[in-house]
Each structure stands twice: as structure tokens, then as C-alpha cells.
Ligand SMILES: [Zn+2]
């Protein structure tokens with residue numbers, strides 16, 4: 278089978294390797310149907326290189342069909358359509374014992390410590406699999422993982438029906454946040470980015486207002502659109518050192534700022550933004566991953582429910598579709614960011 282393996286920083290190879298064998302009796306073998314590139318995959322590819330083992334297959338956002346089950350697997354059978362939670366909590370640390378798996382002291386992810394999904398087949402613990410309703414196609418099912426990350430963040434925000442929401446950054450996570458904000462009861466959603474195309478995507482996803490941060494300061498724009506008030510909730514989904522400071526001044530007094538994007542660099546907060554925390558008595562919360570108990574948790578069930586009902590539809594976020602044959606070139610191009618992209622999806626069996 279084909280597998281995309283990471284050997285070093287920006288050194289990716291498409292290789293022909295044997296189909297993996299089920300080694301643990303609780304594992305399943307999955308035929309990968311769709312698998313997306315996560316922002317963290319791009320960072321691993323471009324900045325960090327392999328986490329542990331050199332030459333591991335990477336990728337962790339995917340869906341597929343069960344091909345074979347281990348002898349102790351009872352809740353899945355060959356032919357079942359599945360989505361997969363890639364998180365591997367240790368199950369023994371203080372936080373795992375409380376089923377607060379996102380906080381696990383040694384949380385690992387499929388694709389970083391074991392072979393991932395940029396391949397024709399993958400083996401994973403059956404416990405990580407979720408049954409996929411027929412209504413959810415494989416491409417959208419590969420977005421259940423990032424969607425669950427967004428839902429988890431909204432849980433941290435303690436949002437109330439009728440709240441107003443600002444979403445900073447219109448990459449896939451920000452775009453999903455727009456629709457989730459509506460499901461969580463937002464009265465008005467303002468999306469901010471610096472690329473006009475992405476702002477159009479934001480409008481297509483249901484944003485009520487958009488601000489181009491190059492044309493107007495985010496602070497001025499949000500104040501203009503909220504009668505000087507700011508919004509109840511602000512979601513940082515850009516993962517940019519500059520916006521991480523900026524978002525603090527966009528919330529209303531007593532509002533909540535949720536950090537979801539990862540800047541991978543130092544963040545300097547100027548006095549004006551920092552003082553907003555005290556002066557406006559803000560709630561500043563972080564959100565990490567998506568998994569809770571019972572594993573993988575409510576954010577996952579919620580995503581599957583609302584996708585099935587058609588209340589969220591993230592298919593339009595998928596802007597590029599490829600087979601694994603293109604993977605090496607695609608990563609090169611995308612890491613340089615010389616093309617505009619939303620979600621990039623690989624279809625090992627052929628583009629859908
Ligand atoms: Zn991811």
C-alpha cells in the first residue's frame with residue numbers, strides 16, 4: 278500500500294509498504310477513505326520534523342471503513358463506516374482518572390507516535406473509532422476531529438443563547454467556528470481575517486459581518502459593528518502572535534476570550550490589550566484538543582449529531598482534493614503558503 282512518511286523537517290516520502298497487521302486484539306484495521314491536512318501537520322512537516330520515530334506515516338484527521346477486527350473487538354465489524362479520534366490519553370494520570378483526557382499529562386496522537394492516516398490502511402484501537410451515520414460522507418467525516426476541537430472550545434466559553442461572537446482567523450478552524458457559534462445560539466457572528474477570499478468563505482459559512490484586518494483595525498471594526506460594546510465571546514482561531522494580543526480588546530465587559538489557535542512563537546501583549554483583562558473583567562480561557570469522558574466525549578457525539586442533521590456542513594471548507602500521489606508536492610506548496618487554501622483532503626482510493 279501507499280504511505281506518506283516523514284523523515285525530517287520538510288522531508289516527506291511517498292513509499293510502497295506492506296498493509297499493517299493487527300497486533301493488539303483490541304485494534305482494528307481501517308481502509309482510509311478521506312484524510313485531511315491539519316495545521317499541526319504543517320508545523321510538524323515544516324518546523325519540527327518527526328516527533329519520535331523517523332519515517333513514521335503521519336496524518337490524524339480521517340475517516341474510513343473497517344477492514345478487519347482484532348479478536349477482542351465486539352462493537353465493530355468489517356464494513357462499518359467509521360470516524361476516528363486520534364487522541365491517545367495515558368488513562369493513568371490524575372486528569373485521565375477524571376476522564377479529562379484533553380489535559381492528560383502525556384497525551385499522544387496517532388500519526389505522531391504510531392503510523393497515521395496518510396496511507397491506504399491504518400490500524401488503531403477500536404476504542405478510538407466512532408460509528409459513522411450514512412448521512413455523513415467520508416470527506417466531511419474526516420473533519421469530525423477538527424470540528425470536535427471547535428466544539429470543545431465553545432464548551433470552555435460557556436456561551437449563552439443570544440450572545441454575540443467574534444471569530445479571529447478564517448482558516449478551517451475559524452470557518453467551522455462560525456457555524457458552531459450559530460448552533461450554540463449566537464445572535465451575531467463577526468469574522469476577521471486579512472484575505473478577502475477567506476472573508477468571502479466566512480460569509481458563505483454564515484458569518485453576519487466580516488472585517489478585513491488590513492483595511493480596518495480589528496478593534497475599530499468590532500466596536501463599529503457592536504455599537505461600541507464588543508462581543509460576548511471572542512474566539513482566537515488564527516494562532517498568530519499579533520492576533521493573540523489583539524483579541525483581548527474585542528470582548529465586551531465581562532466577556533470571554535477563548536484561545537484555540539497555536540502561535541508557536543512568543544506573544545507580546547501591549548498595555549492596551551493587557552489592561553482589557555482587568556478593566557473589562559474578562560474571562561480568558563484556553564482550549565486544548567477535544568477529548569473528554571466517556572472517550573472520546575461529548576464534542577465528538579455533538580459533531581456527529583449536528584453533521585447528520587445537516588445543521589453544520591463543513592464540506593465547502595474543503596478547497597483542494599488529491600490522491601496520496603500528490604502528497605509530497607502538496608505539502609511543499611502549501612507550507613510555502615503560495616496558494617490560498619481551506620482544508621486540503623487526500624482520497625487514497627481516488628479523488629471524490
Ligand atoms: Zn488536527
Ligand SMILES: [Zn+2]
Nearest residue numbers: 367370373381
Ligand atoms: Zn493521562
